[in-house]
Amino acid sequence: MFLRTLKYLLLLLLLLLLLLLLLFTLTAHAEVTRVDVVTRSDILGGQAFGAAGAYERLTGKVYFSVAVANAHNRAIVDLDNAANLKDGKVQFSADFISIQPKDASKGNGSVLFENPNRGGNHILAIVDGGDADISKDAGDGWLLRNGYSVVSLGWQWDADTNAPLHLYAPIARDHGKTISGLLRGDVMPAKATDDIPLGHLIAGRIGGREYPVAAPDDPRNTLTVRDSRDAPRTIIPRSRWRFAHEVDGELVPSDRYIHLDGGFQPGKIYEYVYVVTDPVLAGLGFAAVRDVASYLKHAPAAFVHAQRVYGEGISQNGRFLRDFIYQGFNADERGRIALDGVLAHVAGAGRGNFNYRFAQPSRDASPTSSVDFATDIFPFTDMPETDPQTGAKAGLLDRANADHVVPKIFFSNTSYEYWGRVASLVTTTADGQRDVALSPNIRVYHFTGLQHYSVAFPPVHGEGELDGQQPQSPLPVRYFWRAMISNMDAWVRNGIEPPASSYPRISDHTLVPLSAYAFPWLPNVNHPHEVSHATHLDFGPNWSRGIVERQPPRVGAPFVVLVPQVDTDGNEIDGVRLPELSVPLATYAAWNLRDPSIGAPGERVAFEGSFLPFPRTPVEREAKHDPRPSITERYAGRQDYLDRYGAALDELIKQHWILAQDRAALLARGAQEWDVLTKP
Incomplete structure (x- = not known):
């Protein structure tokens, strides 16, 4: 009996030791x-x-x-x-x-x-x-x-x-010593102001705090001004500006503001470079x-x-997810897959300022701010591609493939990203000459006519730096999101294939150079003269190691950016089209130009499209000299429109772009749009 008990105790002790060893192993690898x-x-x-x-x-x-x-x-x-x-x-x-x-x-x-x-x-x-x-x-x-x-x-x-x-x-410290470097920022004010914050201004607020000024009198601190992102810089004399902020009528030294004698003027890009420490x-x-x-x-x-984790990111966070995959972080410390699925929305072909010395994660890439940041940089495609300038070959999935941790991925973009986030480079060669094949784990979706973020209907003009010449595009992304989440869950959980990729292509002429873009000439509508571009950037000899030493960077040859082609109404002809595009009452342009009141009226507004309703009747069309057929020339009446709207909606539901349970809400939306746009 004693021996049996001893044997039992020894076995229990062994199991306890194994359990402790397992717990130690888990703790030793417990990243959280x-x-x-x-x-x-x-x-x-x-x-x-x-x-x-x-x-x-x-x-x-x-x-x-x-x-x-x-x-x-x-x-x-x-x-x-x-x-x-x-x-x-x-x-x-x-x-x-x-x-x-x-x-x-x-x-x-x-x-x-x-x-x-x-x-x-x-x-x-x-x-x-x-x-x-x-x-x-x-x-x-x-x-x-x-x-x-x-x-x-x-x-x-x-x-x-x-x-x-x-x-x-x-x-970070270099063997206990302070690390210093140069930081850069820029802004195009929407109104005259004497002071600007060093933080990243986005949509009228601070999107990202910046490093404080470490050496206000350092000769490397500079301030320049230019008319557009491609225009030459003019250096503003150091005697005209200082790191200060006006408080109650008194100028107070500040390590987070710049004060300019004579003020910052709207419609100009002001770029500042200053010394910082402690990255x-x-x-x-x-x-x-x-x-x-x-x-x-x-x-x-x-x-x-x-059981399953789906990474979701919009805009900046979609770029974060693209960079997350590219830099090899979808394998945890033990090599297991972290994100089973990724939904990266309105990221375009970008990545971002997420993993550099003195990185500024909030910085993006807009038509008139955050210019020449490490946002739209090679590579752009999921599978390996070749840089025509350097001969380098790389793809977003290289590390994930090597680590066997490739998630299911949706790259979804609106029309704006083709103009403002170089989205064409997601699916074309870097020289813009041909379409590329996609990985079987990738779907690319173009949500036609939408802008970067959704706004309510009826739409209004943007405010402040987002004040455009036209009302914003009001098409909703909400219902696409619900279907994408449902489709991703079915794909990862049960292997049910989601809808095939739908985006403009060079091969069928739905993706074209700006010179071939055929937007109609509409009354009181100005056309954009440029599209955002990606370029070769050189931040110094150690940039490949994530050390930024040259500010601003040297700017090299651009990559070729293309835009979706449009029909005679000005609506894009490819992609996933809501009923508003299949049976339209308006033109939903992918761009919006700055209102003259905020300066630089020839430049595009960040994030926005344009909403351009059709004339209601032939008489109105002729009076306005609008080349687009009027609403009454297109439809026999309200019920005819709603019948056709419903048929287009049912096709989207059949193809799993929209959930059946959202049919009533979208049909009500169509009725609202008809009532508003046909009201005398």
């Missing part, structure tokens, strides 16, 4: 070291959302540890220079928000993982139509009724102070997204358990 849940609250008082039941909202902070020696971390610039490096590891943290079923067993096992735009969580409001703060309004609760969890994680160190989600990353390890944002995605799938104590 701790999660602090700060708040936990029921959504809308515990309201049930279909079969998924009640939902809850968690907020808190995730803590990370990454090993410098791990091959999957080596791409993080300055990782081995982290000021808090200890025992071969670097610690950092990030804010998170999670929306999840209270009863995990009622969820669908899929997490929509939001990479927040400049620190703000918006995807629930975009898809479900409520408020960004779901505790105020959950919209129609489509994501929740279908059992999705939504996790938003701060990945951006320079997110505005008032944003809810941030990355808290260490700075933040911005590339840890990639590791944060990677490690939380892996944690949700593999950690027993995860705050929400996922």
Whole structure:
């Protein structure tokens, strides 16, 4: 009996040792070291959302540890220079928000993982139509009724102070010594002003905080002015400007503002370069997204358990996801796949300023600001392509293919991105001569007639720096989003193929050079004279290692950018077309020019398209000298229009571009558009 008991105890001890070894192994590789849940609250008082039941909202902070020696971390610039490096590891943290079923067993096992735009969580409001703060309004609760969890994680160190989600990353030191460098920014004011902030201004607010001025009297600090992004710079004498800000009528020294004697004038691009110190390890944002995605799938104590994680990013965050894949971060420290699916929307062919020394993640690439930043840079296509200038060969999926962690991917763009985000380079050779083949894991979608972000109908002009000559394009992206999420889930979960790629092509002449663009001449509508371009940029001899030393960069030869061709109404003829394009009441142009009141009226407004309604009657058409047939010449009446609208909508539903459950809402939208645009 004693021997049997001893044998049992020895076996129990062995099992305990094995368990401790397993726990040690898990801990040693646990990139997420701790999660602090700060708040936990029921959504809308515990309201049930279909079969998924009640939902809850968690907020808190995730803590990370990454090993410098791990091959999957080596791409993080300055990782081995982290000021808090200890025992071969670097610690950092990030804010998170999670929306999840209270009863995990009622969820669908899929997490929509939001990479927040400049620190703000918006995807629930975009898809479900409520408020960004779901505790105020959950919209129609489509994501929740279908059992999705939504996790938003701060990945951006320079997110505005008032944003809810941030990355808290260490700075870099060179063997304990301060690292200095040059930082650059630019702005085209919409009105005259004496002071400008050094932070990235976007849509009238600070999208990204910048490094403070480290040496205000350094001779390398410069300020220039020019008329457009391709115009020559004129140096503004140092005696005319200073790092200062007017407060209550008094000029006060500031390390975050520039004051110009005589003021900054609207319609001019002002570019500043100044000395900064203590670079933040911005590339840890990639590791944060990677490690939380892996944690949700593999950690027993995860705050929400996922079988599948879909990375979702819009604009800046879509570019983040393209760069995330390119730089090899879809393999976690153990080589497991992090994101099973990726929905990168309105990213164009861009990547971004996410993993450089003194990186400015908020910077993008707009017609009149953030010019010549590392945004639209080679390579652009998913499969390897050749740079015609340098002979370099590379593709976005190179690392993911090598690591066997290629996710399912949707690259979706609106019409604006072909003009403002060089989207044609996603599907053409870099010289613009031919279409390229896509990976079987890729779908490319062009949502025809939409602009970068959706606005309400009837539309109005933009405000401030976004004030265009025409009302904005009001076509909604919400319903496309719902179908894309559903299609992605079916693709990853069950292998059900989503709709085939739909985008303009060189081969069928739906993708053409600007010189062949056939937009009609309409009354009081000015045409754009240029399209955004991608160029070869040289930031100095160590740029390949992520060290930016030359500001501004040397600008080399451009890549060839093409635009979608249009019909005689001015509407693009390819892509995924809402009924508003199949049975139109208006022209939805892919561009909008700046209103003269904000200067530079020949330049395009960032992000916007144009809404140009058809004349209502032949009499109105003739009076305006409009070449487009009037509404009454196209349709027999309201019911005729709605019948044709409904037929076009049913075709979209059949092809899985729109969900059947959204038919009524879109049909109501069509009726509203008819009533507004035909009203005398």
